[in-house]
Amino acid sequence: MTLSIxxxxxxxxHGPATAPVTLLEYGDxxxxxxxxxxxxxxxxxxxxxxxxxxxxxxxxxxxxxxYAELAAEAAEAAGAQGKFWEMHDALYEHQPELGPKLVxxxxxxxxxxxxxxxxxxxxxxxxxxxxxxxxSGVRSGVAGTPTFFINGERYDGSLDENSLxxxxxxxxxxxxxxxxxxxxx
Numbered sequence: 001m002t003l004s005i006x007x008x009x010x011x012x013x014h015g016p017a018t019a020p021v022t023l024l025e026y027g028d029x030x031x032x033x034x035x036x037x038x039x040x041x042x043x044x045x046x047x048x049x050x051x052x053x054x055x056x057x058x059x060x061x062x063x064x065x066x067y068a069e070l071a072a073e074a075a076e077a078a079g080a081q082g083k084f085w086e087m088h089d090a091l092y093e094h095q096p097e098l099g100p101k102l103v104x105x106x107x108x109x110x111x112x113x114x115x116x117x118x119x120x121x122x123x124x125x126x127x128x129x130x131x132x133x134x135x136s137g138v139r140s141g142v143a144g145t146p147t148f149f150i151n152g153e154r155y156d157g158s159l160d161e162n163s164l165x166x167x168x169x170x171x172x173x174x175x176x177x178x179x180x181x182x183x184x185x
Contacts, residue, residue, distance in 0.1 A: 001154040004139035007055050012084050014045065015053035020175035021151055021168050024055040026137040028145040029072060029091045030065035030098050036159070037146045038092040043161050044168060051172055056088060057133040059145050067098045069130065074103045076126035077117050083110050151175075 007013065007022055025041060027034040045054050058075070060068030071091050078087035090106045091098065107117045120126060137147065141154065148155040148164075150171055157163050 001141040003149045003152040003154075005136040006152065007053075011055045011057065012079060012088070013053050013055045014085060016050055017053060019048075019051055019053040021048070021051065021171045022053045022055060022149075023164075023168060024057065024149040024152075026057050026059035026133075026140075026142045026145055026147045028059050028061050028065055028068045029075070029095065030068040031061065031145045032095075033144075033159075034146045035092055035095045040159055040161050040164060042089075044164050047165055048168060048172070052168060057137060058130045059134055059137045059142060059147070060130065061145060067100075069127075070100065070103060070121070071098060072130045072133075073121055073124065073126045074107070074117075076129050077120035078107065078110060078112060080120065080126070081112050081116065083112060086110050 003024065007024060011024075013022075023041070023044065025034075025037070027037075041054065045052060058072040060072045062069045075084055075087045075091060078084055087106060087110060090110070091102075094102055094106070103121075104114075107114055140149070146159070148159070150167060155164075155167060157167060
């Protein structure tokens with residue numbers, strides 16, 4: 001399976017757009033499997049530094065996770081104030097407490113404009129953005145979370161740090177070996 005909608009400037013990304021590998025996750029902030037994958041992804045991001053761009057797209061499975069949509073919209077509302085990644089990390093780091101009270105507490109801790117944040121949540125200002133992410137996942141064959149894509153190709157391997165690091169390194173090596181500027185050895 002391949003990614004139906006390529007990574008674009010509207011995506012939340014961490015790392016340079018020129019990185020040889022892009023790791024994209026479709027995630028749900030309430031999903032326990034996403035919670036387990038969160039520290040793995042963080043470790044892989046840290047390991048590769050500027051050689052990796054990480055992209056997150058919302059895939060709230062609201063029928064199973066009653067606060068997933070709220071959390072996704074909260075991350076987007078924080079993103080509108082320049083704090084997407086801080087809210088993203090905090091939601092996963094406090095996943096067992098997820099709910100309206102936690103969302104408010106995190107907004108306060110992140111020193112967001114609380115009136116604007118609350119207005120964005122009450123009006124569902126970012127519902128369409130979240131739905132767009134969700135539908136891009138559906139079009140890409142995502143049926144559960146977390147689902148990862150590496151350079152646009154779905155990754156169905158193990159979600160442990162060693163396995164993910166190994167496949168990302170192979171992709172970096174592959175991109176490097178195909179580079180026209182690569183010097184012969």
